[in-house]
Amino acid sequence: MIIANAWELRYSVIKTIELYAPAVTGKEEGVLTKITLSIAYPGSGKVFFTAQPLTELDTQATARVAALVASNIAGYNFYKYDYFVSMESPSMIVGGPSAGAIMTIGFLALFLNKTIYDNVTMTGMINPDGTIGPVGGLKEKLEAVAQKGFKVFLIPFGQRIVLVQNVTVKHYPWGYEKRVNYYQLDLVEYGEKLGVKVIEVASIREAFKYFTGYDITPKEMKEITLPKEFIDSLINQAEIFIRYSEEYVNKTLNLSQNLSPLFRGTVEDTISEILDDIKNARYYMENSKYVLAVNTAFNTFLNSLNIYWIVRIAINNADINTLVDIVNKTISNLSKNLTTVMLLCGNVVSLIDFEIMVASRIRYVDAQYSFMKAVDEVKNGAILDAIRDLTYAYCRAYSSYYWSTLVNKIESNTYVDLDIAFKAALLFYGVADNIVSYAYTLAKDLGTESSSLNYALEYMEKVETAYEQNDTLAMIGESLYAAAYATIAIHELFGYDRAEVITNLAKKIADETRIIIGLLSELNVSTLLPIYYYIYGIQSIDVEDYHTTLSSLIMSLLQAELSKLLVLLSGSELNKTYTTYTTITPSNVYPSTTPTKTPPASNTTETMISKEETQTYWYLAIIATAIICLLVGYQIGSIKKKP
Numbered sequence: 001m002i003i004a005n006a007w008e009l010r011y012s013v014i015k016t017i018e019l020y021a022p023a024v025t026g027k028e029e030g031v032l033t034k035i036t037l038s039i040a041y042p043g044s045g046k047v048f049f050t051a052q053p054l055t056e057l058d059t060q061a062t063a064r065v066a067a068l069v070a071s072n073i074a075g076y077n078f079y080k081y082d083y084f085v086s087m088e089s090p091s092m093i094v095g096g097p098s099a100g101a102i103m104t105i106g107f108l109a110l111f112l113n114k115t116i117y118d119n120v121t122m123t124g125m126i127n128p129d130g131t132i133g134p135v136g137g138l139k140e141k142l143e144a145v146a147q148k149g150f151k152v153f154l155i156p157f158g159q160r161i162v163l164v165q166n167v168t169v170k171h172y173p174w175g176y177e178k179r180v181n182y183y184q185l186d187l188v189e190y191g192e193k194l195g196v197k198v199i200e201v202a203s204i205r206e207a208f209k210y211f212t213g214y215d216i217t218p219k220e221m222k223e224i225t226l227p228k229e230f231i232d233s234l235i236n237q238a239e240i241f242i243r244y245s246e247e248y249v250n251k252t253l254n255l256s257q258n259l260s261p262l263f264r265g266t267v268e269d270t271i272s273e274i275l276d277d278i279k280n281a282r283y284y285m286e287n288s289k290y291v292l293a294v295n296t297a298f299n300t301f302l303n304s305l306n307i308y309w310i311v312r313i314a315i316n317n318a319d320i321n322t323l324v325d326i327v328n329k330t331i332s333n334l335s336k337n338l339t340t341v342m343l344l345c346g347n348v349v350s351l352i353d354f355e356i357m358v359a360s361r362i363r364y365v366d367a368q369y370s371f372m373k374a375v376d377e378v379k380n381g382a383i384l385d386a387i388r389d390l391t392y393a394y395c396r397a398y399s400s401y402y403w404s405t406l407v408n409k410i411e412s413n414t415y416v417d418l419d420i421a422f423k424a425a426l427l428f429y430g431v432a433d434n435i436v437s438y439a440y441t442l443a444k445d446l447g448t449e450s451s452s453l454n455y456a457l458e459y460m461e462k463v464e465t466a467y468e469q470n471d472t473l474a475m476i477g478e479s480l481y482a483a484a485y486a487t488i489a490i491h492e493l494f495g496y497d498r499a500e501v502i503t504n505l506a507k508k509i510a511d512e513t514r515i516i517i518g519l520l521s522e523l524n525v526s527t528l529l530p531i532y533y534y535i536y537g538i539q540s541i542d543v544e545d546y547h548t549t550l551s552s553l554i555m556s557l558l559q560a561e562l563s564k565l566l567v568l569l570s571g572s573e574l575n576k577t578y579t580t581y582t583t584i585t586p587s588n589v590y591p592s593t594t595p596t597k598t599p600p601a602s603n604t605t606e607t608m609i610s611k612e613e614t615q616t617y618w619y620l621a622i623i624a625t626a627i628i629c630l631l632v633g634y635q636i637g638s639i640k641k642k643p
Helices: 002-010 057-074 100-112 138-147 187-194 204-212 228-258 261-286 290-314 320-345 351-379 383-404 418-446 451-468 472-493 499-522 529-542 546-569 611-615
Strands: 013-024 030-041 047-052 082-088 120-122 152-156 161-172 175-186 197-201 348-350 415-417
Touching: 013 100, 013 120, 013 138, 030 100, 030 138, 047 057, 057 082, 057 100, 057 204, 057 418, 100 120, 100 204, 120 204, 138 152, 138 161, 138 187, 152 204, 175 187, 187 197, 197 204, 204 499, 228 261, 228 290, 261 290, 290 320, 290 383, 290 529, 320 351, 320 383, 348 351, 351 383, 351 415, 351 451, 351 472, 351 529, 351 546, 415 418, 418 451, 418 472, 418 546, 451 472, 472 546, 499 529, 499 546, 529 546
Parallel strands: 047 082, 120 152, 152 197
Antiparallel strands: 013 030, 030 082, 161 175, 348 415
């Protein structure tokens, strides 16, 4: 009782809700787990978790991600509240992330003061980008849901058809024979037999209307376009990349005559692929897909230089130390250039220039990192690996220089104070660390690996180095990449490899991206990179490059949140109130039933948000949405690079 009173004295507002989520026991039987969620104000972003009888670490990590995503969608600052999660289950061990989505729904309902229908439940993992990830045991969970009287069961998109194990046993006088086979089960049809409507959902926004009857619809947004001067620069840069690529291709073909026939054939095959990419880049240019064009052209530049350097080494036209010297001088000159740009800019820069400086800085750091790897590979005699990393370092440095030339070239009406940008760097550092840790926990639990997770961990190392060196720009940029790669890893771990699933997932992330970009536009905030990555993601859908689509859209979200945060930390006035939602109206989501409503219990006041919080709405909305995150595709090695 004393402890309870202490908590009550600490918080001015506490709201609580109870939900029931299906789970599977160790005996492969479905059960319902009681989940009690609370949000308390004022707090500091702490998530308190308890479970009876036991819990696993990934469940606790899931609770934190659920709170982050819910606060993001609701438009509140995650760090202004504390969160409480209590799970009670008949199972001996509560584990896995399958309750993440329903936790998010519960937290979101508390933030928005919406009631939950008592005949609806769901299963699904919550991804940091607000999408719902796949889970197991769906047949058993559906049976448990039906037994407890639920009428609507939401499952992750793409999991309507599941494989179910069927065991048959034949007994004989001398023993028995056991056979195991699998059959496909349509959960929607099976649910109809059990009296439950099974619905696939891909995102929290989509699921929320089935739980509350409210459709959270974004405002109509203006067309998302890039500044003309930036488009002109993309066109010019794409043409330069194509010209360089063609020059390297011609030089390589001439030098390849000195190769053995077998090696020459391999080189010619590579050249053929590069020429195809050059054609694609030109096609995209002709069809006004300039972002896609410049990134495709960059890949031709990278690959053509790589094969050119390989052939030079192979015929003794150059030695590896010559290439090391070339890249070293390039990076050294770039460093001087970036220092000059920083000095010319001063402490107060436009928001667009700040975004550009971050983009340039991270490419410089990546160039340095790849160069150092190449040096070690030369020492160890791994020449082909060294050439690959030297090539990437050189091209990444070139890309860094390109971005630096855009400073002071694009008009902006919003400004950032560099002296306070370190606060933003620390916040994004924390967000990235949380997502990477979450992905790492999931990978460990599943016993699988992800190349994207490895890159995320690599970027986190760069973040720590940048922190030690007090490099604010690199700290922010590397944190963005770490968060994006970790989010991609989460999707990879659960095998999103079907085109229709990936396409739907991309559309849901695109919707979230448009909301944030629209927010900045409504506030008359000039921004560049969020739009750049958004358009890149949308254009990649058309060419069925789903990996790039997801990664670019997540980077767009992260960049948009960075821009919004910097505006507010710099003390700029936001001269109009804006909400990410239009009028929220009830919708008839169950034609055959009329769900009853069970209002969430409240420990204290009925009103969740005070007048002071309303007045500081934008300050409360700035941090947590950075959690939403899928990769920009700057992977080193076999995966394509982007400028």
